[in-house]
Amino acid sequence: MPELLAVLAISAATGLRLALPLLLIGLFAGDKLWSTVPILANIPETLVIAVLVIWSLIELIISKDRVSRRFLQSAELFISPFVGTIAGIAIARLADITDSWLLVLLAITGGVLALVIQMVQVGWLYRFKSPPMWAIFIEDALCICLVFLAFDAPEQGGLIALFLLWLAIRSSAIWRQWPKKETNSHNK
Template identity: 55%
Template sequence: MVGLLAALSASAAGGMRIALPLLLIGLLRIDKLWSEIPLLSQIHPQVVLCILVSWSLLELFASKTFAGQRVLQIVQILFSPIVGAIMAIAIAQATSIEETFTNPWMLWIIAVVGGLLALVLQLVQAGWLYRLRGLPMWVIFLQDGLCIALVLFAFDAPRQGGLIAMLLLWLAIRSSKEWYRWYKHQELPGDGGNPRRSKRDPD
């Protein structure tokens, strides 16, 4: 159970940022780097390090502008399921979850759940980005901090990290309900149930 919570924590980090959690997981295991990480283990460590450092810096600085947020959001939505799955598998292997040895197919289930969690979190952030016309700066810094904390929790405090991941999922579900309610409130009489029909500035 602890290992599963650790995998959820790592996957949630992949739902915040793409390169930063992968960079952190390699640096925290400096003796192995990315040698046991799916996909990344097939690439030379120096190349992986260069790519992850460059993209992490881009995520940290480009996310502070609205144009940068929009570009990053598209890339993050596309790659977050992959990163979430990779993070989940990496942590599951690092924490030696017993079920993954007795039932290898469990690793695939963990990967799918991790990828879906990361994707859901990214979609929620994309929704808020376009509804608010840009995320506030304090939210951006909160995302950076959560990403780092979730990776650290996956190794050192998996219970707390898993609980934070489940709390983020709960907030995502709540947000989707609020969006639907807000969307329906924009409906005008005569729109035939289509709130977008009379909008001057569609989202």
Template identity: 55%
Template sequence: MIALLAALSAAAAVGVGRIALPLLLIGLLQGDNLWSRVPLLSLIHPQVVVGILTSWSLFELFASKKLIGQRILQIIHLLFSPLVGGMVGAFVAETANLDKWLILLIGAIGGLLALVLQLVQIGWFFRLRGLPLWVVFIQDALCVVLVLLAFDAPSQGGLIAMLLLWLAIRSSGEWYRWYRKQKHSPKYHPD
């Protein structure tokens, strides 16, 4: 159960808006092993992975502060968040020495959680016509905190991940009500 909560915490870190930063933190927290146990990244030389993830983390950090950067990142994150969420979920499950089928299942759950959280962000982005800067800073901080909690306090990290999932479910209901209200408004003119 603890391994599942830790995997949910790491996958939620990917889903809240950053892809490279959670992977970079996971590798750096491993010490000398770096990404030797992370699926796909273990096939690439560690120095190359550090360079790519550092560059991409900086790009995510600076691009997320502008509207056009947020749009570009959302497309990329929508495509890659399930893959990276699955990778970090499987990695965290593997560190708990679980059976192979359970590692794959937890990886799939992590990928789905990251995708759901990313879809919620896209919905809020379009409804608000861009994310405010304070939300972007909260995303950055939450991403780091969730990765650290995945290894140091998996119960609390998993609880935060489940709370984020609950908020995502609540948001979908709010979007539906907002959409219905917009549809019945006299200003609504579908083409």
């Protein structure tokens, strides 16, 4: 069960930011670096580090500009299930899970959770134009905290990830009611 919660935590982190969790996985894995991460294990470490550092900086800097954030998040929407899947597999492998059916289940769970959280971010961005700057900094901090929790306290990280999933579901319910409210206000 702790492995599932760790996968949920890292997948929620990849739903918030894509490159930063992958970078932190490699740094926290110790001497294994990215050897447990599918695809990244086959690329030279210096190239992986360079790309992830640059991508993380772009995410952290561009997320503060409204127009650039729309472009970045729209592009990341299509990448997020893939990154959530490989991050979930990496955490499962670090936890020494070797059952192939369980790895597949954790990979699918990780990809779907990352996609859902990324979809909610894109939805809120298009609905409200731009979130306040403090909310963006909270997203950054939450992403980093979820990665730490995936390694050190998977139960707490998994609970935060489940809370984010609940917020995503709640957001979709609110979004379904907005057109009804707008229609009612136009009819009056």
